[in-house]
Amino acid sequence: MTSLTTALIHHPYKPPEGFVAPQPGVFKASTVIFPDVAAMRNFEWKDKSAYTYGLHGTPTTYMLEERLCTLEGGLQCLLLPSGLAAVAIVALSLLRTGDEVLLPDNAYGPNKALVEGELKSWGITHQYYDPMSPQDLVSRIGQNTRLVWLEAPGSVTLEFPDLREMVRVCKARGVLTALDNTWGAGLAFAPFDLMPGSAPALGVDISVHALTKYPSGGGDVLMGSVITRDASLHMRLKLTHMRLGFGVGANDVEAVLRSLPSMSLRYRAHDETTRALAQWCLAQPEFAQVLHPALPDSPGHVHWRALCHFGLGGAAGLFSVVFDPAFGSARVDKFCDALQLFKIGYSWGGPASLVVPYELAAMRSVWPACIKQGTLVRFSVGLEEAADLKADIAHALAQSLR
Ligand SMILES: *Cc1c(COP(=O)(O)O)cnc(C)c1O
Numbered sequence: 001m002t003s004l005t006t007a008l009i010h011h012p013y014k015p016p017e018g019f020v021a022p023q024p025g026v027f028k029a030s031t032v033i034f035p036d037v038a039a040m041r042n043f044e045w046k047d048k049s050a051y052t053y054g055l056h057g058t059p060t061t062y063m064l065e066e067r068l069c070t071l072e073g074g075l076q077c078l079l080l081p082s083g084l085a086a087v088a089i090v091a092l093s094l095l096r097t098g099d100e101v102l103l104p105d106n107a108y109g110p111n112k113a114l115v116e117g118e119l120k121s122w123g124i125t126h127q128y129y130d131p132m133s134p135q136d137l138v139s140r141i142g143q144n145t146r147l148v149w150l151e152a153p154g155s156v157t158l159e160f161p162d163l164r165e166m167v168r169v170c171k172a173r174g175v176l177t178a179l180d181n182t183w184g185a186g187l188a189f190a191p192f193d194l195m196p197g198s199a200p201a202l203g204v205d206i207s208v209h210a211l212t213k214y215p216s217g218g219g220d221v222l223m224g225s226v227i228t229r230d231a232s233l234h235m236r237l238k239l240t241h242m243r244l245g246f247g248v249g250a251n252d253v254e255a256v257l258r259s260l261p262s263m264s265l266r267y268r269a270h271d272e273t274t275r276a277l278a279q280w281c282l283a284q285p286e287f288a289q290v291l292h293p294a295l296p297d298s299p300g301h302v303h304w305r306a307l308c309h310f311g312l313g314g315a316a317g318l319f320s321v322v323f324d325p326a327f328g329s330a331r332v333d334k335f336c337d338a339l340q341l342f343k344i345g346y347s348w349g350g351p352a353s354l355v356v357p358y359e360l361a362a363m364r365s366v367w368p369a370c371i372k373q374g375t376l377v378r379f380s381v382g383l384e385e386a387a388d389l390k391a392d393i394a395h396a397l398a399q400s401l402r
Helices: 002-008 037-042 059-072 083-094 109-121 134-140 165-170 231-244 250-282 301-308 327-336 384-401
Strands: 076-080 098-104 125-131 145-151 176-180 204-209 222-226 287-291 320-325 354-358 376-380
Touching: 002 301, 059 076, 059 204, 059 222, 059 250, 076 231, 083 109, 083 145, 083 204, 083 222, 083 231, 098 109, 098 327, 109 125, 109 354, 125 134, 125 176, 134 376, 145 165, 165 287, 165 301, 222 231, 250 320, 320 327, 327 354, 327 376, 327 384
Parallel strands: 098 125, 098 145, 145 176, 176 204
Antiparallel strands: 076 222, 204 222, 287 320, 320 376, 354 376
């Protein structure tokens, strides 16, 4: 007879099998128990044929990985504890001393911080290319260029690049491409099939997605994914992932699995409200420019239209305004402070609308020709009613004019 303490740990009861519900079960474990020592020696986690340790995958993480592959049209997926960690592992896995990486000048800020910080100190060089010029990109590809980052559109300035042409020139030069696909989210366009119907498919090599945004949708999870369509490239990334010990918590995976079914509906709702607000902002004299790829005058609109007209044809929930230079940054701060529904904070993809003022001069190596001078404010539109958000902006404009 074992003691009560032991009996509670090694309890023999097993619930009946065959429980079926729309929601998947959630498995949480560091240790995975093997039936015998031979199994411990032979189980292979790399191809998902077995389980060996919580860090190497559970039914819960495998399930999310497969669903994300379906979302983005990929074949292999890695999960990481944040979108930024997903960005970072691509560099850590694929770049070595002497290599060079190219980033668009409008790249996600922390990716720039990574190349200027750790990568530089490890002897990995970088260059920033003009996101609106495939010619500028190709002119910077050199002997040591191993990786080109792409972003469509820039997450603050929202210029939409000629993504197809950029992927074409990188492929022609044999350089790997990694797309930060957080904005498109697998819904606005297919990152691995940028020219549907073309054979072979034109697509990026790696799609990185901050699941923190639309897949989570709740503003309560940090997670990232790295998706590929090439088994050997995936294995390079996966071995780095394993050696560095990146893992994600089952509760967080559960939250994303719960939100994923409603993602396309939420994305469409964010998109619709955002377009209405951006359109309304065009008519406000305080704004010198409204940046949203679906607006005909927004930089790269033709590229957005060419790429995003199929599928949901989406444009996500972001838009930015450039204030007339007559509004100094102090007044723009006052405008942001006066907003009530738009909260001041980073990130996007949750139900609550957010706002951040940006000084572009500090973020770019050169002021982009397609962006007017002035302080920029980026709105991340949540799931509130468009009329309420419009009234909030109108009220804040009136307040900051005083
Ligand atoms: C938010 C974001 C990331 C990073 O995601 P975190 O989970 O916040 O680290 C990366 N790229 C883009 C474009 C983002 O918007």
